[in-house]
Amino acid sequence: MNWQAISVIYKSEMLRTWNTLLQSIASPVISTCLYFVVFGSAIGSRIETVGAVNGEGGVSYGAFIVPGLMMLSLLTQSISNASFGIYFPKFTGTIYELLSAPISFFEVVLGYVGAAATKSFIIGVIILLTAGFFVDLKIAHPFWMMGFFILTCITFSLFGFIIGIWADSFEKLQLIPLLVITPLVFLGGSFYTIDMLPPLWQKISLFNPVLYLISGFRWSFFEVSDVGHELSLAIVILFLTLCMGIVWWMFKTGYKLRQ
Amino acid sequence: MQPIVSIKNLCKTYKSGHQALKNINLDIQDGEIIALLGPNGAGKTTLISAICGIISTTSGSVTVNGYDTVKQYRKTRGLIGLVPQELTLGAFEKVQSTMAFSRGLFGKKPNTAYLEQLLKDLSLWEKRDAALMMLSGGMKRRVLIGKALAHEPRVLFLDEPTAGVDVELRKDMWKLVSKLRDSGVTIILTTHYIEEAEEIADRVGVINNGELLLVEDKAHLMDKLGRKQLCIELRQSVSEIPDSLSSYQLELSDSGTHLTYTYDVKSTRTGITSLLQAVNAAGLQLKDLQTSQSSLEEIFVNLVSEDQAQ
Ligand SMILES: Nc1ncnc2c1ncn2[C@@H]1O[C@H](COP(=O)(O)OP(=O)(O)OP(=O)(O)O)[C@@H](O)[C@H]1O
Ligand SMILES: [Mg+2]
Numbered sequence: 001m002n003w004q005a006i007s008v009i010y011k012s013e014m015l016r017t018w019n020t021l022l023q024s025i026a027s028p029v030i031s032t033c034l035y036f037v038v039f040g041s042a043i044g045s046r047i048e049t050v051g052a053v054n055g056e057g058g059v060s061y062g063a064f065i066v067p068g069l070m071m072l073s074l075l076t077q078s079i080s081n082a083s084f085g086i087y088f089p090k091f092t093g094t095i096y097e098l099l100s101a102p103i104s105f106f107e108v109v110l111g112y113v114g115a116a117a118t119k120s121f122i123i124g125v126i127i128l129l130t131a132g133f134f135v136d137l138k139i140a141h142p143f144w145m146m147g148f149f150i151l152t153c154i155t156f157s158l159f160g161f162i163i164g165i166w167a168d169s170f171e172k173l174q175l176i177p178l179l180v181i182t183p184l185v186f187l188g189g190s191f192y193t194i195d196m197l198p199p200l201w202q203k204i205s206l207f208n209p210v211l212y213l214i215s216g217f218r219w220s221f222f223e224v225s226d227v228g229h230e231l232s233l234a235i236v237i238l239f240l241t242l243c244m245g246i247v248w249w250m251f252k253t254g255y256k257l258r259q
Numbered sequence: 260m261q262p263i264v265s266i267k268n269l270c271k272t273y274k275s276g277h278q279a280l281k282n283i284n285l286d287i288q289d290g291e292i293i294a295l296l297g298p299n300g301a302g303k304t305t306l307i308s309a310i311c312g313i314i315s316t317t318s319g320s321v322t323v324n325g326y327d328t329v330k331q332y333r334k335t336r337g338l339i340g341l342v343p344q345e346l347t348l349g350a351f352e353k354v355q356s357t358m359a360f361s362r363g364l365f366g367k368k369p370n371t372a373y374l375e376q377l378l379k380d381l382s383l384w385e386k387r388d389a390a391l392m393m394l395s396g397g398m399k400r401r402v403l404i405g406k407a408l409a410h411e412p413r414v415l416f417l418d419e420p421t422a423g424v425d426v427e428l429r430k431d432m433w434k435l436v437s438k439l440r441d442s443g444v445t446i447i448l449t450t451h452y453i454e455e456a457e458e459i460a461d462r463v464g465v466i467n468n469g470e471l472l473l474v475e476d477k478a479h480l481m482d483k484l485g486r487k488q489l490c491i492e493l494r495q496s497v498s499e500i501p502d503s504l505s506s507y508q509l510e511l512s513d514s515g516t517h518l519t520y521t522y523d524v525k526s527t528r529t530g531i532t533s534l535l536q537a538v539n540a541a542g543l544q545l546k547d548l549q550t551s552q553s554s555l556e557e558i559f560v561n562l563v564s565e566d567q568a569q
Binding site (some may be wrong): 002008012016096097098099100101259 | 312313339343348350364368
């Protein structure tokens with residue numbers, strides 16, 4: 001293993017974050033605050049608690065949306081960071097250095113995806129802390145919560161990396177996050193449980209992989225979920241495996257990197 | 260001695276179907292400077308990219324220090340430094356940190372003393388904390404050289420190192436190259452400037468249309484293909500060349516005042532002495548004498564146009 005290389009890639013990617021600190025960290029904090037003001041306070045105050053059984057228990061709407069909000073940021077941030085990180089050298093041409101260095105594709109992935117995942121993780125923690133100012137948060141299953149949290153950062157950073165290699169224009173780079181991820185997250189129960197939907201839409205929602213992610217993550221907080229948390233975990237791991245498979249194939253074939 | 264770089268039957272066909280390298284065979288000796296000359300699109304960059312691992316090859320093989328560049332890429336790439344043709348640099352990184360990055364990428368532990376010396380050698384020490392986008396083109400070129408040298412390579416590829424560089428800087432670059440050679444680095448450079456190859460290379464390779472037309476010792480090449488001309492200026496013009504000089508196949512200028520004698524530098528007897536005596540004997544008075552040698556440029560242009568004609 002070329003640890004030096006992994007370390008310089010990781011550090012330079014983290015440094016890039018540091019140089020754009022305001023954009024990297026302030027923007028998720030601000031948008032989280034906005035969501036809380038709009039959904040948590042303005043609308044949420046008119047919504048009863050969610051997940052109550054016979055009028056007992058349940059969580060306030062403000063708290064209910066926290067896991068979904070975190071997932072929304074984790075997914076978009078992981079994808080945009082990782083895809084930008086590898087797309088930029090392709091765009092400027094500095095990729096020649098990565099291609100001519102004594103490093104394996106696996107090491108390149110470790111450096112770039114590791115940095116993107118770290119950054120998402122930090123943003124997730126910041127959102128969690130920000131949310132703590134607005135609502136009372138309890139985490140019922142901390143280990144499961146951390147598990148979902150970290151797996152999501154890694155999986156979607158890997159997914160972003162794949163997009164970054166695939167994209168050959170800035171438009172394509174933004175296409176998938178905009179056209180695929182954002183709708184899936186919004187329709188995946190970030191702001192509602194699916195039993196609030198008409199039956200047909202409940203069925204359709206079950207085909208949305210992000211639903212499982214949010215459901216499992218929310219369960220780890222409040223034990224309120226749309227689907228079983230084991231199933232959620234299985235779906236995340238399945239998607240992670242799929243991404244690793246694609247990356248491995250890209251490595252084998254030199255897809256879009258080595259002509 | 261085992262060559263440091265050995266290229267065997269190397270072919271490269273791009274996905275577009277364009278065959279950019281056609282069966283290239285070349286051995287490069289440890290410590291030499293070899294210049295690759297060729298017109299635009301000849302395949303110089305493709306050849307370098309194939310050796311460095313930037314593109315895949317279609318067939319054939321390359322070894323560096325005896326290691327295969329595909330199967331043992333970690334060993335071969337660690338030995339190689341590459342200065343690309345384009346000024347490809349990031350925007351916001353600093354000069355010093357981008358060089359440290361390159362060193363790390365090639366698996367070397369940080370060495371600030373070495374990088375400091377390198378920055379000074381490249382006259383970049385004052386600019387070490389400048390953002391890359393703030394540098395002039397010539398400075399960027401030097402940063403690229405610094406990045407390529409940051410991991411102390413044994414083989415350095417310079418893809419048109421002096422394109423768009425002013426005369427002053429070009430001379431500096433030549434000095435740097437010979438200094439590197441003195442420290443034992445093997446250098447492969449491509450260039451359009453023939454005087455550059457003439458100035459610094461030990462051997463010259465000519466590429467055209469993906470084919471390596473020839474590789475020769477520079478001096479040998481000039482000897483082999485170079486012709487010398489002796490121009491004799493006369494005091495009085497003549498209307499035709501005297502019969503006594505016919506065996507020399509002289510050319511008479513239109514003005515009748517210049518006689519040109521072409522001779523082979525290879526041959527031990529150039530015939531100059533006897534020619535001059537014969538000129539004297541014919542009653543012609545000399546005003547001036549001048550010799551000129553065909554440059555690498557003429558040799559190159561001849562070679563490539565011959566190749567095209569075939
Ligand atoms: N990625 C590519 N896909 C298809 N064809 C390519 C590609 N890169 C280069 N070529 C073609 O291969 C040939 C050789 O190109 P190359 O860049 O090696 O030339 P060169 O000798 O370096 O030229 P120059 O002196 O202009 O730099 C050219 O005809 C070029 O159009
Ligand atoms: Mg070129």
